[in-house]
Amino acid sequence: MSVEWLNAPVAKLDETVRAAAEARQQQLTKPPGSLGRLETVAIELAALQGREAPSLEQISIVIFAADHGVADEGVSAFPQAVTTEMIRNFARGGAAISVLARELGARLEVVDVGAVIDPGPLEGVISQRVAAGSSNLAVGAAMSTEQLASALSAGRDAVARAVETKAELFVGGDMGIANTTAATAIAAALLKQPAARLVGPGTGLDSDGVQHKTQVIEQALLLHTALLEQPFEVLRCLGGFEIAALAGAYVAAAQVGLPVLVDGFIATSAALAATHIVPEIRPWLLFAHASAEPGHLLMVEALSAKPLVDLDLRLGEGSGAAVALPLLRMAVALHNNMATFAEADVSEEL
Known part of the structure; x- marks a missing residue:
């Protein structure tokens, strides 16, 4: 499978619309800048959507799920069976993101790109299984070039479906036991930082578990040292199928002009990889929340991003992005309806 599509041009933001949105903000019945980031994010959405009155009625949330071979190293507090169990929970509507999507009136789909245990046919779950989990990144490459291409394409396909439903914003989420290990390894490689600066407890490791996780990541970084100057190879050697699918989705969304709201730690590692592979996509990415995982701050700083909220979240699933969405909707409503x-026949400043 080819990855040539990654080289397709990225859509341009509409700077004429941005200027018009900025001018409107100056005319609304409030002191300029008094609504802070609610103003700036509304202007940004106007430029991204190419319309002076942006809209966030049609939201597409896609959860990519996969397992990681590095779980064999004992880096997670939970067994890999949980990934498939959570896919079924998503399908039944019992997960946090399921509840949030219903509250938001958002379209939710789940893409199985490689859980160890095949969940079988489930309503609302699309099977694009690359393999039954990635390989162990601590002893070899997490995936082959062909597998990476397949996972990237799964993300592209999800964006195509979102476009078909006339989505105005794309949210990507993740599910995968041991995926914080892969995400931390990606971040350490791309940011050229020691694992110890980035590693966190993930699903609930104690201090000994975090220390062991750090050692596993350092082992992986040492093993793949020769390839870590190439972002595509970083994703192939250290990533996971769901992280690659997220990266592919971010690139594809930027190519078709669909704004993205990036979730937390895992999603941001995918965004970091995607922007290293295709730097031009960065303006299409908005960042929802500051994750409680220690390495997230370094990633958002490297991406020159400022998350909308900080609620000590670290669940994944796209949940932090879903929680931030009402703020974006309020920003749009204020911009459009004030x-x-x-x-109002109100006097402006003297």
């Missing part, structure tokens, strides 16, 4: 000074 009266101007002229409309």
Whole structure:
């Protein structure tokens, strides 16, 4: 499978619309800048969507699920069976993101790109299984070039489905036992930082578990040293199928002009990889929340990003992005529906 599609041009933001949105903000019945980031994010969405009155009615949330061979190293507090069990929970509507999507009126789909245990046919779950989990990144490459291409394409396909439903914003989420190990390894490689600066407890490791996880990641970084200057190879050697699918989705969304709201630690590692592979996509990425995982701050700083909220979240699933969505909707509503000074017959400053 080819990855040539990654070289397709990225859509341009509409700077004329941005200027019009900025001018409107100056005319609304409030002191300029008094609504802070609610103003700036509304302007950004206007430029991204190419319309002076942005809209966030149609939201597409896609959860990519897969297992990781590095779980064999004992880096997670939970067994790999949980990934498949959670896929079934998503399908039944019992997961956090399921509840949040219903509350938001958002379209939710789940893509199985490689759980160790095949969950079988489930309503709302799309099977694009690359393999029954990735390989162990601590003893070899997490995936082959062909597998990486397949996982990237799964993300691209998800964006195509979102476009078909006239989505106005794309949210990607993750599910995969041991995926914080892969995400931390990716971040350490791309940021050229020691694992100890980035590693966290994931699903609940104690201090000894975190120390062991750090050693496993350092072992992987040493093993793949010769390839770590190439972002595509970093993703192949250290990533996972769901992380690669997220990266593919981010690139594809930027190519078709669909704004993205990036979730937490795993999603941000995918964004970091994607922007290293295709730097031009960065303006299409908005960042939802500051993850409680220690390495997240270093990643968002490297991406020159400022998350919308900080609630000590570390669940994944796209849940942090879903929680931040009402803020974006309020920003859009204020931008679109507040009266101007002229409309309200209110005096402007002297």
